[in-house]
Amino acid sequence: MLIIYIEMIGDDCLESDVAVQFKNVEYEINNSKILKEINGAFIQGKLTSIIGPSGAGKSTLLTLINLLKSATKGEIVISGKTIDSYDPMELRRKVQLVSQEATMIKGTVKDNLELPLILQNKNMTDEEAEQYLENVDLSTSFLNKNSKELSGGEKQKLSLARALVNKPSIILLDEVTSALDRNSKQAIELLLQKIKREHNVTMIWITHDINQALRMSDYVWVMKNGEVVETNTVEEIENSKNTDVKSVIGEKSI
Ligand SMILES: Nc1ncnc2c1ncn2[C@@H]1O[C@H](COP(=O)(O)OP(=O)(O)OP(=O)(O)O)[C@@H](O)[C@H]1O
Numbered sequence: 001m002l003i004i005y006i007e008m009i010g011d012d013c014l015e016s017d018v019a020v021q022f023k024n025v026e027y028e029i030n031n032s033k034i035l036k037e038i039n040g041a042f043i044q045g046k047l048t049s050i051i052g053p054s055g056a057g058k059s060t061l062l063t064l065i066n067l068l069k070s071a072t073k074g075e076i077v078i079s080g081k082t083i084d085s086y087d088p089m090e091l092r093r094k095v096q097l098v099s100q101e102a103t104m105i106k107g108t109v110k111d112n113l114e115l116p117l118i119l120q121n122k123n124m125t126d127e128e129a130e131q132y133l134e135n136v137d138l139s140t141s142f143l144n145k146n147s148k149e150l151s152g153g154e155k156q157k158l159s160l161a162r163a164l165v166n167k168p169s170i171i172l173l174d175e176v177t178s179a180l181d182r183n184s185k186q187a188i189e190l191l192l193q194k195i196k197r198e199h200n201v202t203m204i205w206i207t208h209d210i211n212q213a214l215r216m217s218d219y220v221w222v223m224k225n226g227e228v229v230e231t232n233t234v235e236e237i238e239n240s241k242n243t244d245v246k247s248v249i250g251e252k253s254i
């Protein structure tokens with residue numbers, strides 16, 4: 001495992017630094033290989049971006065990490081345990097997925113924040129809910145507001161607040177800023193940096209905004225045609241000689 005890691009990141013590291021490890025992972029559906037021979041590690045407490053063209057398999061790879069889909073070959077190890085040995089509900093508390101749509105349930109902001117606890121037959125006090133809102137720089141006066149009335153940026157902040165309720169160790173972010181205007185996008189970027197700093201979570205972030213990936217990440221995975229072309233530090237990716245990496249990086253901001 002260590003050898004694979006060193007190959008992938010090109011740096012010294014302890015096995016305990018690895019939050020998620022892919023070992024020869026494949027995903028096939030309808031006789032079509034969507035992901036091929038995926039190897040690599042996502043490092044504990046670091047932010048790794050996944051970049052690559054549309055259809056490269058980025059979202060599919062992310063959904064394997066919280067068992068929304070299951071790998072058809074190979075092994076995924078999370079915190080030293082193979083993913084198959086987790087109860088899916090337990091795993092999804094540990095590994096939270098936030099997507100572009102910032103999906104809300106019908107009801108108030110509080111109803112949405114409380115949802116992860118309600119699913120476990122627990123409740124959230126108003127004081128706790130206000131604390132979560134403050135954490136993501138949302139006004140506590142929003143508590144009883146209908147979630148439908150929030151702006152796109154506010155909904156995304158609320159979905160991040162909700163993702164933190166179960167105190168995850170891994171947060172998966174699938175294009176969380178792509179539907180947002182510049183100011184909201186910047187606010188979410190700052191918020192993610194704050195969450196990473198204060199909660200020491202591992203973040204895996206798919207983005208089509210190459211500048212954002214290079215600016216925000218510790219590590220980058222570059223994907224193309226269902227394969228991981230290179231995983232490396234931002235600096236190494238920027239200086240990569242690989243033609244596929246160069247073509248993806250060359251696109252810069254879309
Ligand atoms: N259920 C499915 N059945 C067949 N093919 C699928 C299925 N789900 C995804 N695919 C295919 O798998 C490939 C990878 O899809 P995926 O959504 O992971 O790409 P992506 O890199 O996230 O793309 P984008 O940047 O557009 O979001 C695509 O070619 C897609 O059409």
Ligand SMILES: [Mg+2]
Nearest residue numbers: 058059060174
């Ligand atoms: Mg996608």
